[in-house]
Amino acid sequence: MRSYKLVMPGDLNHFGFLFGGNLLKWVDEVSWIAACRDFPGCRFVTISMDRVEFRKSVREGTILIVEAVLARRGQTSVGYGVEVFRNRLATGIEEKVFTTTVTFVRVDDEGRKISLPPAACTVA
Numbered sequence: 001m002r003s004y005k006l007v008m009p010g011d012l013n014h015f016g017f018l019f020g021g022n023l024l025k026w027v028d029e030v031s032w033i034a035a036c037r038d039f040p041g042c043r044f045v046t047i048s049m050d051r052v053e054f055r056k057s058v059r060e061g062t063i064l065i066v067e068a069v070l071a072r073r074g075q076t077s078v079g080y081g082v083e084v085f086r087n088r089l090a091t092g093i094e095e096k097v098f099t100t101t102v103t104f105v106r107v108d109d110e111g112r113k114i115s116l117p118p119a120a121c122t123v124a
Contacts, residue, residue: 001034005064018058023084023098024049031068031080031102038070039078039116044104047077056086056097063087065094068102076113077105 005026013019028046035044058064064084071081084098108114 001030001037001068003030003033003066003068005066007058007060007062007064009060012060016059018062020052020054023054023058023064024052026064026066027068027082027084027098027100028102030066031082032104034068034070034080035078035104039106042106042116043108044078045107045111046102047105048103050101050103052100054098056095058086058097063089064097071101073116076115077103078116079103 003026007018011018011022028049032044032046036042064086066082066084068080068082070078072079080102082098082100082102083096085094086097087094105113106116
């Protein structure tokens with residue numbers, strides 16, 4: 001799944017760079033939506049995000065591209081590889097600024113972990 005985000009003034013820290021927590025929120029949202037699309041009717045909660053390393057700075061007006069791809073499927077959990085790129089409008093070049101793996105677990109109405117449905121989803 002691919003999504004886009006325009007970095008606005010309210011997304012910046014006091015030094016004028018993208019606040020890292022906003023990027024983590026967007027990564028979590030996009031990968032959660034991807035999981036819900038791949039496994040309709042399942043309720044997922046985030047249980048982990050692998051290594052968090054910001055490789056390039058991001059400023060106001062930058063268009064970010066967030067890509068989430070199913071990387072692994074377990075008994076009760078799924079993991080999505082996520083890459084974030086910044087798009088240089090002047091050149092059209094996309095530069096990678098962030099990568100991680102987000103893991104979700106399927107839960108029932110009470111928040112207890114339950115198995116994924118038997119129908120397999122293909123790993124892209």
